[in-house]
Amino acid sequence: MRLARSHVLVSIDIESVASGAWEVLKRLKEEISRRGLWEEIKVLETGTLGVTGLGVVLAVYPERIYYGKVKPEDCPRIVEEHFLKGRPVQDLIIKEEVVRAVRRDLIGPMREQKRVVLENSGIIDPEKIEEYLARDGYTALEKALSLTPDEVIAEVKKSGLRGRGGAGFPTGIKWEGARKASAMEKFIICNADEGEPGTFKDRLILEGDPHKLIEGLIIAGYAVGARKGYIYIRGEYALSLHRMHKAIEDARKYGLLGEDILGSGFSFNLEIKEGAGAYVCGEETALMESLEGKRGNPRIKPPYPTVVGLFGSPTVINNVETLANIPAIIRKGADWFRTMGTESCPGTKVYTILGDVNFPGLIEVEMGTTLYEIIFGYGGGIKGGKKFKAALVGGAAGVFLPESLLNVRMDFDNLKQYKAVLGSGAILVMSQEAYIPKMLHSVLYFFRHESCGQCSPCRSGTRELYRISGHLLERKGKAEDLNTMVKLSEALWYSSLCPLGQSLIMPVKSALENFREEFLPLVQ
């Protein structure tokens, strides 16, 4: 067999499949065989390449050329021109643009990122455990099992890793809490009920590197003293469910899950639970209720899950991105992890950039990167050369940030000063043409729809806010309506049972404060 000259990676994720990735893959293989290049050019399926909004994306290595919006009928041209004649097809290449505003650095998806969580996404075939193993996969598990559980927790604590689901709670402290609780049985849960509007970072980890998550979960189980873990994936994520099922099966075959893992005496099993369409189940206690086969109604805290969690037992519940950080921390050490990010928030953060930007997509950069850098550097600035108006940061339960806050450094603590949150890492960018009262209305619609109805402040409050905002848009508003909205959202903050109702104050207040001039004409 000859050594392959080039590798073509075809991104197979739900976005690219929706744009016809399977047809492109089939045609590409046909063309390559037809020209007798099958030994020289290898075609591999991989997870997302981190480029979105550009249809079917191919990456060619070692040339490192990315093709976007590839259609089946483009395949003969790519094979003929690029692989046969060595001339990359210029009009399909995703352009790296040079813009003066960002110091002539590269902008867009090719700009250099710091990839820890996404290091393998778009590089390995997520359905082959061997490819994960070849990239140091499961060596962190081996190392963790050679340490005591307390040593593992000490390392995670030292790394300063904080929960990436939105709240930013220190992971090591959470683990320690559950470890110290005395109980017959303990559980680990991975929260993969990603439903925050504008967020798809967890989906790309589930689809692109499922074994990293499994490795993180086993290590967490070992550290805490749990023998059983659950991954709760939302029902809409069909491909994620498929890939995780496959990955668990493969890990079991390799003896990485089950009894006496790697001869350590430690046993751990994983089970996938499928959600059924309820945003509130992303809240940890509601998720546990749902896992127990009930309605997803949040519980009153305290007691916290680390004390009384799933089936009444101490439980650690972590976000997908949090757990995906664990293998690298164990393998390379806490000191290495601390070289990235800020003092109080070490490491990287995955963001989804959406809306009116030139390059919507997913990036992983160090904590503390400014909003300006994210939107104009990685997002490539505002579409159509328009002006920036606002960014809704952190999902629907996020904050409308105006232009004056573009230079804020993004981490959990720094954003607090501006009454903002990092949340899920979704950044929805709006150009001068966006109309904030209408965006707020859409956010309120979302909350009204997703309120679980258990506690009255949230059940009635979300309805009332949506009603008032609708009145404003119909120009039937009264002068006191704006104050009523703020007061109502404050009441929800004080009295709602869970973060769903509590967090409404953020979009409402920030929209009304930062973009008041757009609301005032509606109440005159």
Place this chain on the structure above:
Amino acid sequence: MEKVRILKRFEPRKENLLSLLHALQRSNPQNYLEEEDLKLAANYLSLPLSFVSSVATFYSMFSLKPRGKYIVRICESPPCHLVGAESIIDAVSNFLGIKVGETTPDGLFTLELSSCLGVCGVAPAMMVNEEVYGNLTPEKVRSVLNDLRRGK
């Protein structure tokens, strides 16, 4: 019986209720849970029927009404909203002649709205059964639905 075989795939524990309802719903050509399904599940897991019914009505992916062969779920979250989800909903609704939550008389399509599908890079987006469609325009949704209607 077919349904009993589905039940037996799961251990009779309460925590399996959601998985069980998913499986029963998937086995139904009309994509919904019948009264009988709820009773079977309640019986199998030794739960009151009222409890099973409260769970089935809580989650938006379960339906107690017959639905079409194709369930069209249009994403109505703010990122899709920003780029015109409303006009997509109107286009689908007009094309199929039904409102959100309804099923076409031929039993082929049901129109629903969905929370964020997580494919915001290709917003506005929709899901038809397990297939995702992105970068939608009114013309594109009409052509997708037309193809499905003709059985392509």
